[in-house]
Amino acid sequence: MSKLEQLINELCPEGVEYIRLKECTEMKRGTSATKKTLSEGQIPVISGGKEPAFYCDTANRYGETITIAGSGAGAGYVQYWNEPIFVNDAFSIKGSKNLNTRYIYHYLLNIQEKIYDTKKGGGVPHVHISSIENFLVPTPPLPVQEEIVRILDKFTELTAELTAELTAELTARKQQYEYYRDDWLSKNTNKKSLKQIALSSRSGGTPLKSNKDYYENGTIPWLRTQEVVFNKINKTDCFITELAVQETSAKWIPANCVIVAISGASAGRCAINKIPLTTNQHCLAIEINPEVALYKYVFYCVCNQYDDLIAKKEGARGDLNSSRILGLEIPIPYPEDKEKSLAEQQRIVDILDRFDKLCNDISEGLPAEIEARQKQYEYYRDKLLTFKKKEAAENE
The missing domain is CATH 3.90.220.20 (DNA methylase specificity domains)
Known part of the structure; x- marks a missing residue:
């Protein structure tokens, strides 16, 4: 039996309570600002995208903080920060004394698509606190949360390492492909x-x-x-x-x-x-x-x-x-001999096709391996964050 199973059996054998997000976390709207109202610096300004909008010299959130982008193409995107940030066109979430912020982050990642589905607005899409604050969060005891965070963080680390290795391999294969493509196609002076x-x-x-x-x-x-x-x-x-x-x-x-x-x-x-x-x-x-x-x-x-x-x-x-x-x-190649020329062209095409298939076909080769590892992580994340509800929670 794993350590997590032991903790669940000891601390919450009857299930766990599901509590509204707004009741178990601290949720705050961002502070409206622009490049003109903030001085340039090294602190990320979190707005409507996956990347910081710009960098300033002022922070309005410190320590472990979750942000959810408020508008634009990236509206609803969940991020975790453990550094000073300035929350602008977004909102922030922090755990409470009974809820680990990193645990909440993994939980929100697990329902990322559900958050995206709350987007509103006919022009620029927006996600509002009011749209997600009533989401129910499973709240096991802190030792259980901490063990889940440890497992998922380790899984995330291993997945990132493997993805980096596979991506490096894929990059190397592409460079090799381009090298040979250039080499084979430049030999013919005709x-x-x-x-x-x-x-x-x-x-x-x-x-x-x-x-x-x-x-x-x-x-x-x-x-x-x-x-x-x-x-x-x-x-x-x-x-x-x-x-x-x-x-x-x-x-x-x-x-x-x-x-x-x-x-x-x-x-x-x-x-x-x-x-x-x-x-x-x-x-x-x-x-x-x-x-x-x-x-x-x-x-x-x-x-x-x-x-x-x-x-x-x-x-x-x-x-x-x-x-x-x-x-x-x-x-x-061999322009004076049509049959020989076409045969040599076909030989080159066959070799380049094999390289191309390895590099680019998402259903085979390295890209598929990267996707498989990500899906494996998502599968286990969902399993670890799914709990039996206490009967009291079911009757609410």
């Missing part, structure tokens, strides 16, 4: 431009947003540049109608094109569409001549020359144009 190896190239269009007939009940995949992230496109977030294809420049392109983003922050990123689809005007779709090059090989080559593409960007938004992209030169 080069052809994308224009020379393309059967066709075209950009798309954005159907008029105000025309609902172009979008309502649309079934035709329509790709936007934010979905082009050195990946394979098997589906799109948006769809348009057949009428949009007939009346606008958003035309069908065949599967297995190399697609390069040509505008804004995403310019230079590339992808392969594994399904026929349409695109917006900020995507350039290049249909590769299979007699000269494999589309997957060309995709890897374009990925490998991302920095070269970035260097070609121009204008205030950092755009590319089709001529600059189509002028990009691709190494073609």
Whole structure:
């Protein structure tokens, strides 16, 4: 029998009381402030995000403190601090003499999604004290709380260490992948431009947003540049109608094109569409001549020359144009022997595919291991923070 089981059997064999959060903790709203009203310093200012909004020289909370972000995209995010902080657009929670603050922190992490679900507001989402203050907290005796904290803190530490090790391994594998990709793709001095190896190239269009007939009940995949992230496109977030294809420049392109983003922050990123689809005007779709090059090989080559593409960007938004992209030169092995050339391209693709799968597929390899460890921690955290209720609590 574990130490925790012994403590529970000795100190709360009949279960524990569940008490409202506001009745067993100290909850305080933050103090409204801005960079103009606070002097710059080293103390974190906790507002609406996961990271400190800025740093000041004044603290309004000391010692063990839990904060819950009050507004913005991170509204509801739970953090633990054991240093001076300034709570701004957030609120703080501290334990009482009968409730360990670190125990409360683990409990709130365990119901993080429930806290997120309390968000209100049509514009900027907010989480308010009133939305969570009546959450019921299991309150076992302090020795039980302390043992749970010890176990979960150790689990957190081990999970963080393992995640760091796996992340370092993943980073090393990616660097190895990029090294070999560059090495294999730079050995061939015979080069052809994308224009020379393309059967066709075209950009798309954005159907008029105000025309609902172009979008309502649309079934035709329509790709936007934010979905082009050195990946394979098997589906799109948006769809348009057949009428949009007939009346606008958003035309069908065949599967297995190399697609390069040509505008804004995403310019230079590339992808392969594994399904026929349409695109917006900020995507350039290049249909590769299979007699000269494999589309997957060309995709890897374009990925490998991302920095070269970035260097070609121009204008205030950092755009590319089709001529600059189509002028990009691709190494073609054994250009005098088509069969040998395509075989060598396939060999390189097969090797790079294995690296890519290891590095990026969340269902296999290292990323899956990281996710599995996190889920294991969450499973045990939930088990440790679930108690039988005392009968008195059930009858309240």
